[in-house]
Amino acid sequence: MPGTDILHGYGNRFLGILVDLDNTLYDFGYAKEKACKEVVQAVGVGKADDLIRAFLFSPFGVESPKAIQSFLSDHEITDPEIFMHAVKVYTRAKIEAIEAYPGVFETLLKIHAAGLKIGAVTNASHEHATERLVHIQTEVFFDCLVTPDNAGMKKPDPAMFLHAASLLKIQPHQICVVGDNLVNDINPAKKAGMCTVHAEYGNRLPPEYSEGIVADFSISSFSDILQIIGL
Numbered sequence: 001m002p003g004t005d006i007l008h009g010y011g012n013r014f015l016g017i018l019v020d021l022d023n024t025l026y027d028f029g030y031a032k033e034k035a036c037k038e039v040v041q042a043v044g045v046g047k048a049d050d051l052i053r054a055f056l057f058s059p060f061g062v063e064s065p066k067a068i069q070s071f072l073s074d075h076e077i078t079d080p081e082i083f084m085h086a087v088k089v090y091t092r093a094k095i096e097a098i099e100a101y102p103g104v105f106e107t108l109l110k111i112h113a114a115g116l117k118i119g120a121v122t123n124a125s126h127e128h129a130t131e132r133l134v135h136i137q138t139e140v141f142f143d144c145l146v147t148p149d150n151a152g153m154k155k156p157d158p159a160m161f162l163h164a165a166s167l168l169k170i171q172p173h174q175i176c177v178v179g180d181n182l183v184n185d186i187n188p189a190k191k192a193g194m195c196t197v198h199a200e201y202g203n204r205l206p207p208e209y210s211e212g213i214v215a216d217f218s219i220s221s222f223s224d225i226l227q228i229i230g231l
Contacts, residue, residue: 014195014229016117016143016170018161020179021129023202025104025222026136031097038093039068039086045075063128065090100136101201103223108141114231117168119144121161121177123154123184143168155181158188165192176229178222182210190215197225 022028036051051071058067065087072083111118118141122129126147133139144167148154151163165172172193179185180202189196198215199222217228 013174014116014176015174016119016168016176017111017225017229018119018121018164018175018177018189018194020181020185020199021120021122021124021132023180023204024178024185024199025138026098026100026132027202028098029204031094034097035090035094039090042089043072043075043077043082043086045077046071050074063124095131095135098132098135100138101222103221104136105138107223107226108138110226110231111229112141116229117143117170119146119164119168121146121155121164121185123148126150155184156188158191161189161192161194165194176225178219178225181205182213182215186215187213195228197228 019025032055033048033052036055037048039051040046040048051068054067054071054074055062055064058064058070060066068086068090069083072078072086077083108118120129120133120142122145124132124147126145126149129145129147130139133142133145144164146160146164146167151160153160153163161175161177162172165175168175173195176195176197177185177189178197178199179189180199182198182203182205186196186198196215196217198218200218201220201222219225219228
């Protein structure tokens with residue numbers, strides 16, 4: 001992250017922030033991996049890595065239960081009761097494994113108390129996103145939650161960030177965007193005319209997929225955003 005001398009006076013321009021959720025506020029990758037391990041243990045077949053791949057490459061979306069159905073089918077399990085049990089195990093284990101990164105609650109509280117608007121832009125469904133924010137006890141800080149099912153678009157469409165700005169009633173250049181994914185978060189936010197902050201601590205994107213995308217700032221912990229926005 002740039003030194004204090006570079007940041008001096010820079011934060012005065014911001015009236016709000018937009019944050020990604022998964023792997024920015026909490027380690028969603030870990031939660032998903034843990035949930036897949038519990039499913040494999042519950043059904044007694046296969047490997048967790050295979051189930052993770054089934055989710056990642058599912059044509060129905062990375063959170064669709066049909067990925068579990070496909071995984072079970074690959075192991076010749078078609079019993080609907082086993083499928084329903086596996087879905088319940090996955091759903092419970094995933095949400096239980098979600099924990100906010102250190103300093104997330106305190107940082108959002110300080111931003112909220114300073115009077116800045118806070119919004120979230122995520123590709124998770126509104127239901128899942130809300131559930132996760134409630135679980136880490138941060139939902140009260142958010143002035144808007146933009147998801148594909150309530151906005152009719154998804155990242156990396158820059159329009160999704162502009163839609164969030166309109167909901168917050170703030171000009172794009174007055175917004176700081178924090179996200180772990182250079183392709184889905186940083187690149188479209190830059191195109192929307194917003195200041196971008198790469199949450200390096202949550203980045204799971206291989207370098208070859210994000211070549212040439214550079215954020216305005218990079219942070220090693222969520223609380224580092226405070227210095228950037230002048231708090």
